[in-house]
Amino acid sequence: MSLLVELVSPERVAYTGEAKMVICRTTTGDIAFLPGHIPFIGVLSTHPVRVQQDDGEVVIAVHQGFVEVSPPGEDGRTRVTILSDVAELADTIDVERARSAKAEAEERLRTGPGDPEAFSALRRAEVRLSAVDAA
Amino acid sequence: MPGAQERVLRRRIGSVQNTKKITRAMELIAATRVVKAQQRANEARPYAEHITQVIEDLSASGADVDHPLLRQAEQVSRVGVVVLGADRGLAGAYNSNVIKTAEREIMAARAEGLSYDLVTIGRKSKAYFQFRNYPITASFEGFSEKPTFEAAADIAARVISLFTAEGGCDRIILVYTRFISMGSQEVVVRRFLPLQTVSRIAEEGDAKAVAGFEFEPSPAAVLESLLPRYVESRLFSALLEAAASELANRQRAMKAATDNAQELIVKLTRKMNQVRQDAITTEIMEIIGGAEALAEDRDEPGDLILSHLDSDPFPRHSGSGHHTAPDRTIPDPD
Numbered sequence: 001m002s003l004l005v006e007l008v009s010p011e012r013v014a015y016t017g018e019a020k021m022v023i024c025r026t027t028t029g030d031i032a033f034l035p036g037h038i039p040f041i042g043v044l045s046t047h048p049v050r051v052q053q054d055d056g057e058v059v060i061a062v063h064q065g066f067v068e069v070s071p072p073g074e075d076g077r078t079r080v081t082i083l084s085d086v087a088e089l090a091d092t093i094d095v096e097r098a099r100s101a102k103a104e105a106e107e108r109l110r111t112g113p114g115d116p117e118a119f120s121a122l123r124r125a126e127v128r129l130s131a132v133d134a135a
Numbered sequence: 136m137p138g139a140q141e142r143v144l145r146r147r148i149g150s151v152q153n154t155k156k157i158t159r160a161m162e163l164i165a166a167t168r169v170v171k172a173q174q175r176a177n178e179a180r181p182y183a184e185h186i187t188q189v190i191e192d193l194s195a196s197g198a199d200v201d202h203p204l205l206r207q208a209e210q211v212s213r214v215g216v217v218v219l220g221a222d223r224g225l226a227g228a229y230n231s232n233v234i235k236t237a238e239r240e241i242m243a244a245r246a247e248g249l250s251y252d253l254v255t256i257g258r259k260s261k262a263y264f265q266f267r268n269y270p271i272t273a274s275f276e277g278f279s280e281k282p283t284f285e286a287a288a289d290i291a292a293r294v295i296s297l298f299t300a301e302g303g304c305d306r307i308i309l310v311y312t313r314f315i316s317m318g319s320q321e322v323v324v325r326r327f328l329p330l331q332t333v334s335r336i337a338e339e340g341d342a343k344a345v346a347g348f349e350f351e352p353s354p355a356a357v358l359e360s361l362l363p364r365y366v367e368s369r370l371f372s373a374l375l376e377a378a379a380s381e382l383a384n385r386q387r388a389m390k391a392a393t394d395n396a397q398e399l400i401v402k403l404t405r406k407m408n409q410v411r412q413d414a415i416t417t418e419i420m421e422i423i424g425g426a427e428a429l430a431e432d433r434d435e436p437g438d439l440i441l442s443h444l445d446s447d448p449f450p451r452h453s454g455s456g457h458h459t460a461p462d463r464t465i466p467d468p469d
Contacts, residue, residue: 012178042351
């Protein structure tokens with residue numbers, strides 16, 4: 001028995017696949033889902049989501065959003081749905097762009113500290129980069 | 136040498152032909168884009184469905200909070216009208232339909248003595264209201280054919296701030312064109328904010344909700360961060376539908392224009408041929424007339440075509456002396 005993982009962004013379903021375990025970070029802390037987990041809805045914080053499969057791991061950069069574990073369907077499998085405005089698979093991330101975005105955000109924070117937009121841009125870039133590192 | 140009138144007609148046919156090429160190209164472009172736009176609308180559906188599903192789950196668990204986006208005003212004194220138009224014209228009545236409907240809504244609000252905020256999306260709707268001196272609170276443009284989620288999020292943020300601001304709008308309506316099928320789209324006016332209560336949203340979804348969910352950090356907190364997403368996703372799907380409608384309308388308008396151009400070409404070509412034939416006939420008449428005059432000058436009996444024109448061209452008996460079609464004389468059976 002395995003988990004059915006779906007990564008849904010507003011524009012499309014970005015990824016579907018099977019997994020042994022899904023590890024993600026909600027606003028209150030890390031949580032891992034195994035098959036048969038009870039129904040669960042959590043608010044994700046900006047952090048990579050790790051989807052462990054039989055033959056490796058898929059890492060997804062998630063910038064806020066929700067994780068929903070639905071009750072097992074008719075086939076008896078537990079579904080994990082990740083809803084996120086911005087969700088990128090680690091291997092589709094443009095590392096160079098993320099690096100330059102990070103540098104730019106840091107620069108903006110240095111000149112004008114407390115700029116919330118620059119702060120979240122920095123956070124996003126960091127998540128992208130850490131997702132690439134973790135993959 | 137073609138005559139003056141023929142030249143004019145030839146030039147007009149050329150210009151209509153060029154226009155036809157352009158409208159035909161636009162028709163084909165719109166046709167491919169409308170398929171893509173529909174596809175995007177379909178791809179966006181899972182997200183909207185999941186968000187609604189989560190709200191249903193929340194509702195089933197009995198979480199119903201007092202969120203600003205859910206608060207119903209006891210008395211409406213200010214309404215917000217969001218118009219979803221296109222950036223470009225040449226889409227038949229698409230823009231004017233949606234603009235007219237929005238204008239009616241504004242008139243109705245005025246008639247009730249309410250003040251209003253107008254948010255325009257698309258260059259065309261902005262131009263219309265600006266020209267007529269309507270106060271525009273906010274306008275967005277440059278993405279009507281291919282809306283991105285970021286654009287939807289921007290608009291949603293602005294609209295939410297209009298709604299939640301002190302002395303802001305008590306009700307916000309969305310005027311857009313719903314895409315029913317390739318052949319039919321209709322302008323609809325939808326209440327956008329305040330949202331219905333959580334349980335009402337839940338009732339409208341078709342999936343069954345199951346109680347017994349665990350929430351982290353808490354049902355209320357989840358709902359708190361979920362509702363703005365829900366607003367964004369609703370706005371995004373409206374934008375996608377409007378884009379598909381715009382393209383379908385443009386395809387139809389351009390098809391009509393192409394057909395009209397073709398019809399005009401046929402008509403003008405007929406006219407041109409007629410004019411040319413007239414000119415040729417006149418020219419022949421002139422030549423004959425000139426030759427006749429010359430012949431008369433020489434004082435010889437007219438051995439020319441013209442002298443035979445009023446006589447029977449196919450005489451039954453003697454064909455001698457006639458130059459016109461002597462071989463075609465019908466042989467007498469006797």
